[in-house]
Amino acid sequence: MVTAEQAPLRHVAFIMDGNGRWAKKRGMPREYGHRFGVKAFQDILSHCDRLGLEAVTFYAFSTENWKRPKKEVDAIMKLMDRYLAECEKKIDEYRFRICFLGDKAAFDEKRRSRMERLEQHTLDRQRILNIALNYGGRDELVHAFRQLSEAGLKQITESDIAGALYTAASPELDLIIRTGGDLRISNFLLWQAAYAELYFTDVLWPDFGKEQLDAAIAEFYTRKRRFGGV
Numbered sequence: 001m002v003t004a005e006q007a008p009l010r011h012v013a014f015i016m017d018g019n020g021r022w023a024k025k026r027g028m029p030r031e032y033g034h035r036f037g038v039k040a041f042q043d044i045l046s047h048c049d050r051l052g053l054e055a056v057t058f059y060a061f062s063t064e065n066w067k068r069p070k071k072e073v074d075a076i077m078k079l080m081d082r083y084l085a086e087c088e089k090k091i092d093e094y095r096f097r098i099c100f101l102g103d104k105a106a107f108d109e110k111r112r113s114r115m116e117r118l119e120q121h122t123l124d125r126q127r128i129l130n131i132a133l134n135y136g137g138r139d140e141l142v143h144a145f146r147q148l149s150e151a152g153l154k155q156i157t158e159s160d161i162a163g164a165l166y167t168a169a170s171p172e173l174d175l176i177i178r179t180g181g182d183l184r185i186s187n188f189l190l191w192q193a194a195y196a197e198l199y200f201t202d203v204l205w206p207d208f209g210k211e212q213l214d215a216a217i218a219e220f221y222t223r224k225r226r227f228g229g230v
């Protein structure tokens, strides 16, 4: 329920944690959990579309995730490539403007150019889907400060920094949802999280469905956001 004092929810971000444990509970390899993780991602994205959210952000692969076994990294990249290929095939019906958060230089030419084509071809869509891929919050800040310093800016403002972040096109972040039971933000959207509400659930990501998202949103609307005021 939207209360009079609560501004509507515009931008939600997800830390999709728990795929590995979900698979292990079923006696399956971790990659199996990621496969179902993609299914949950697609279902949640459709629900966000129905809810009319202006921007949604998903933490798909961090700058630290390269430390995982090669087999698992390869499996995640394969799932990502498959999803991006599907998006490209249906690009005309695709409802979101896709933005990739993170340094694309880590990827080979084929993946990088597909990412760039998707960004270019969806520029006219109103709502934003951010996919954080090879993303780290500290890395994003370093990238932004370098950009501002190379542009020769001396008196740097908050809006200069916000405009140099990967999320420059997105509205302010309202809510971060983390599945999988851990109570931390793991180098995700460090600048953008300044006034975001945090919601943690023990539900593992592949089990996170629209009912769970509705519950998180209902809780968001019970919070009093004071933005440092009283």
Ligand code: FPP
Residues within 6 Å of the ligand: 016, 017, 018, 019, 020, 021, 022, 030, 034, 037, 038, 041, 058, 059, 060, 061, 062, 065, 076, 079, 080, 083, 131, 180
């Ligand atoms: C965290 O769970 C999950 C990841 C590091 C990968 C998430 C990736 C996907 C869901 C695929 C993304 C693909 C698209 C198309 C968006 P974990 O492996 O750390 O789980 P655990 O904490 O149980 O080990």
